[in-house]
Amino acid sequence: MSKHPPSMRDVARRAGVSLSTVSRVMRGVPGVAPAVRERVQEAAAELSYVVSRNASGLVTGRTGRVAVLVPFLQPWFFGSVLAGISDGLQRAGLDMLVYQVGELRRQPGWTSALPLRRNSDAVITVAMDLSAEECGRLDEVGVPLVLTGQCLPGRAGVFIDDRQGAAKATRHLLNLGHTRVAYIGSEGGSWRGRSSRNRLEGFQSTMVDAGLAEWSVLSTPDHRGGELAMGELLSDHRPPTAVLTEFDDIAMGAHRTLRRSGIPVPGAISLMGFDNHEAAAVLDLTTVDQSPRAIGASAADLTVKILAGEDPPDRHVEMPTRLILRQSTSAPLLSE
Amino acid sequence: MSKHPPSMRDVARRAGVSLSTVSRVMRGVPGVAPAVRERVQEAAAELSYVVSRNASGLVTGRTGRVAVLVPFLQPWFFGSVLAGISDGLQRAGLDMLVYQVGELRRQPGWTSALPLRRNSDAVITVAMDLSAEECGRLDEVGVPLVLTGQCLPGRAGVFIDDRQGAAKATRHLLNLGHTRVAYIGSEGGSWRGRSSRNRLEGFQSTMVDAGLAEWSVLSTPDHRGGELAMGELLSDHRPPTAVLTEFDDIAMGAHRTLRRSGIPVPGAISLMGFDNHEAAAVLDLTTVDQSPRAIGASAADLTVKILAGEDPPDRHVEMPTRLILRQSTSAPLLSE
DNA sequence: AAATCTGTTGAAAACGTTGCCATAGCGGAC
C-alpha cells in the first residue's frame, strides 16, 4: 500500500479505465456501461477511496460544506440546534463546519476573520441576533445566508414567535387565576437580544390587555441571576403569586431559591420557564417548548433547498411553540 | 464588483505584483519587501479576499480542517467538549468539521461512509468508545487520530480516570458514615461502554475494600431511568442511606422520585451524581466534576502538536476529576 | 452499402493555490 492516499488516477488504473469514467461513476451520472460501473466501484472500494472535496470543489465552485455560526457551544440549546442541522445536512451529503464566534465577535471586522469566502456553500447562524450591518457583511461572502432564532425582513430564516410564546405562558397563569404575576428577564449583553425583548413584550402586552400591572425584574442570563432575582421578588411587601421567566435557566435558579426558602411550588408560588430545557422535566417545571432540534433541521432543509436552486416561496419558517404543563403551576391560594 | 469571489490573481493585479508574491504575503513567509507586503495586504483587504483552503490544500496536502466525531450532539456533555475543541483549534487557525455518527454507526462500514480521507488533517473522537477494530479502520484514513473519553494503549487520547472518580465519590459517602450505599448504573447499549464499566468497578472495589456489600441496580441511561431505579431502591425492605449514580442525569431522575415521595435529601438519603452537569448546581447535587471543556481543549492542543510534527512524549493526557461538594450529601441519621 | 444516430469512452483544459527554479536588481570586494 502506498503511503499516500489513493487518487482517482489510482482507481482508474486499477479498473483499467480513464479518469473521466471514474469521475462519472463516483458522481453517479448516467452514461456508463453497467459492467464498467461495477468494476470501478469495486476498485474504489478496495482502495477505500473517497473523492477529495478539495479538488472537486475547486472546479465546481462548490465545497460541499456549510458553515454554522454559533455564539457559544456550551449551552444545551446550541447542541440541540446543531443536532438538527447536522441531521438535515447529512441527509443532503453536506458537511458541517462549526464556528464559535462568541469571543471573536467583539472585534469590528469579525466577519472577515472567518475563512468563509470560498470555503463553504452557505452560512447558517444560530441565535446570533445579527444586526442588519453584520448581515450585510456576511452577504459579501457571496453565499446564501440562513438565520435561525431571529427574523429579519427579506432574509431566509427559521424562528419562533417569542412574543406569542410569552403571551401564551402569561395567559396560562392568568387563566389559573393569578393577578400578581412577575417576570424575570435577562439584562442586555447576552446573545439573545431581539428574542429577549420579544418575550418581555409578550408578557407585558398580555398583562396590560388583562388590565393588570406588568411587573418585571432583570437578572444576569444564568441560573445564578434567577436565584438573586427571585430573592428580590420575595422581599417585596406583596410578593407575586406567579413568576414567569425569560428562559428555563433563570427559572431553575428561581426554583432553587424557593426550595431553599421552603416556599412550596406551586403551592405558594407558581413558576414557569421558557425553552423546555432538558432539565426542566426533572424539576417538573411548566414551560414553553420550542424544540430547537426541529428548528435546526428546518434551517438545514431550507439551506439545502436554496442551494439546489429551487427558491422556496416561504423563506421564512415559523416554528410552533407548545405549552408544556407540568407541576410547577397551579391556581393561587384562595386566601389571596 | 464582480459576481464571482476574488481570486489571488485579482489581488495580484490590484497590487501590481505577481501571484507568487501575493501567495507569500498571505502565508506570512519572509522574503517580501515591507512596502510590497503592505500594498498586497491592502489590496486583499479591499477585495475582502481570503485564501481558498480548497486550492491551497490541494497542493500542500493539508486541508486546515479537523474532523470531530461525536455519537450525538444533543446531550450537554458534547456541547462542552466541542466548545473546548473549538477554542483549541481556532487558536491554531484550524477549522472544525463536526460529524454526528450516532445513527450511522450501526452500519458495519460506517467509517468509510465519512468523507474523511482527503478532507481533514486529523480526527478527534469524543466519547465514542471505539473498538480496536474501528480504530484500525480510522487509521486507514491516514490521518492522526486522537481519542477523547477513552484510553487505548498506544493511541493518543485525553480521558479521565472514571474508576478513580467513582472510587472518590464512594469514599466520600463512606467517610460520612454511610454503610448501605447503592449504585445506579446505566445498562449497556448507550454510547458510554468502557467508562460505564469503570465507574461501576470503582464503586464496587471501594465498597469491597471497606468490607461492605456492593449493591447496584441498572437503569436506562437517562433521567427517566433514574426515577424508576430510585423507586426500585425505595421498595427494598432496607433502603440505602446513600445513592451514587453513574452520571448526573440519572441522579436528577432519582432526585425527582425522592422529591415526589417527600423523602428529604440529604436528610434521609444522600445522593451523588457524576459529571457536574450544568443543572447539578441548581439541584444542589454533590457530584464529580470532569470539566469536559478542558478535555476538549486538551484534545485540540494535542492534535495541533501532533500535526506540527512535534511528537509529544505524553500522548496520553489524564485529566483530573474533582469532588464538588454541595447540599445533597450528609451523614446518615443517627437512628440507623 | 453508405449514412446517420446512439451510447460509451478517452484526452485535455480548466479551477486557485503552492513550491521550485530562474532572473533581475544592487551593493560590496577584488
Added chain:
DNA sequence: GTCCGCTATGGCAACGTTTTCAACAGATTT
C-alpha cells in the same frame, strides 16, 4: 570595471478533480 553573493520578484509546473469535446463502436436507417 568585473565578479560575486545576496535579496526580492516572476514564471511555471504541479495538486486531484470536473467538464467539454472529440472519437469510436455498434445498431439502425436510407
